[in-house]
Amino acid sequence: MIYQIKTEKLPQLLERLAAAQELCLPVEHKGQVDFASWTPKAKVRLDVCNTARSAKDFFFPQGERLVSFRMEGRQIQVEAPQMEENPFVIFGARPCDVRSFQLLDRVFLSDPVDRYYENRRRRATIVTAACLEPEETCFCGNFGIDPVRPQLGDVVIWTAGDTLYWESLTEKGEALTAQGGELLEALSEEPEALTQAQDGARAIHERLPFGHLNLQAISSRDWREVFEDPIWEKLSKSCLGCGSCTYVCPTCQCYDIRDFDTGHGVERYRCWDSCMYSSFTQMAHGNPRTTQKERFRQRFMHKLVYFPQNEEGLFSCVGCGRCLNKCPVSTHMVKVIQELGGKQDV
Ligand code: SF4
Ligand code: SF4
Known part of the structure; x- marks a missing residue:
């Protein structure tokens, strides 16, 4: 069932939800929009397409004591x-970020289950904000995500x-809808205004510059041939190894575990790591990837070849476009896909 609420009444709804559990949503702070807990003074920015940091932090934080x-x-x-x-609510995550949770589930919830991750996933209710006004760097449609519905x-x-329209998809969603009470007005049928907005958004998504990449051109190649492709040498030359792409990426899941001596014991921490760093996978006998070309290739081979090979064809990219915006030398996922033969179909 579809519900509606005038956007002028949204602060009331948010306040009510925040009274029942922690409510996290995109908030502007010092010019940057990221997920943060709702407070009456929070500058809520549900209009912004991509938060600077992805929503994966909720389940896989940058650092934590194990x-x-x-x-x-x-x-x-x-x-x-x-x-x-x-329990807590993630309010206003975009479809690409919510899809990334499903990809992370395949890593952290497969045997052996990561209990820290599992605990957070279980406690979360996710409100997905459909993308009616995508950014030019968005290309989620290539990965089977419907950003409009x-x-x-x-x-x-x-x-x-x-007007904000609301549709519950799960039992958790029904429980959250009930918390909204009379603020959410039930509609007997889908309103024309919503259908029109969705149709308009579909037309915009159709015209996005990277909306029609040809991923099949990569999937159909033998992986050894992709591994040996000269593009890795060419593209990795400009890579600075800064790791920005991996830190903003909602699907990157590499981490390191370190022990710290506190003087009266040891604290064991887990923190994000990046396959773009020269110290990544450093072992006592050395490092298996000694050049930036090898490290660069690993990141993209993992997302475009190895992950699909192991996970029923699923690519480990959701087309959020963050790496397109953040890579200081514009050597990003779309460029790699295009160079590997996946240029725009239309
Ligand atoms: S590789 Fe780039 S576009 Fe793909 S999910 Fe990661 S940050 Fe987003
Ligand atoms: S953001 Fe760009 S330069 Fe930095 S590691 Fe990633 S690909 Fe290399």
């Missing part, structure tokens, strides 16, 4: 951190004119 070891005489006490139990998350919302 366990502590404390010395008591000759005994070692092992202390696991307290698992949170409070996404079937992703627990609730889908559309903002058209002075």
Whole structure:
């Protein structure tokens, strides 16, 4: 069922939801929009297409303590951190980011299950904001994502004119809808204004500059041939190895685990790592990827070849466009796809 609320009443709805559980949504702070907890003074920016950082931080934070070891005489006490139990809502994540959760699930929820990740996934309710006004760098449609009518998350919302439309997809979504109470007005049928807004948005998505890449051109090639393609030498020459692309990417999931001596024990932390760094996968006997070409190739081979090989054809990119905006030398996913033969079909 579709519900509606005038956007002028949205602050009331957000306040009500935030009273029931933590509510996180895109908020502008010092000129940058990122997910943050709602407060009455928060500058909410549901109109912004991509937050600077992706929404993966909710489930896979940049750094976290995994366990502590404390010395008591000759005994070692092992202390696991307290698992949170409070539910929370991610309000206004874009379809590409919500799809990235499904890709991360395949990594963190497969055997052995990552209990830290699983705990956060279980506690979250996701409100997906359909993209009626995409950015020129968006190319999610290439990966089977419907940005206009996404079937992703627990609730889908559309903002058209002075109205926000709301549709619940799951039991969690129904529970959140119930919290909205009389603020959410139930509609007997889909309103014409919403259909028109969706049709208009589809026409915009159709015309996006990278909306029709030919991924089949990569999938159909033998992986060894892709591995040996001269484009890796050519494109990696400009790569600075800064890792920006991996830090903003919603599907990158490499991490490092380090122990820190606190003087009376050890704290074990996990933090994001980047396959673009020269120290990545450094081992006692050395490093298996000693050149930037090898590191650069690994990142893109993983997303475009290895992940699909292992995960029923799913690419490990959701077309969010963040790496297009952030790479200081414009050596990004679209450029790699195009160079590998996947240039625009139309
Ligand atoms: S590779 Fe680039 S476009 Fe693809 S999901 Fe990562 S940041 Fe987004
Ligand atoms: S952001 Fe660009 S320059 Fe930096 S590591 Fe990624 S591809 Fe290389």
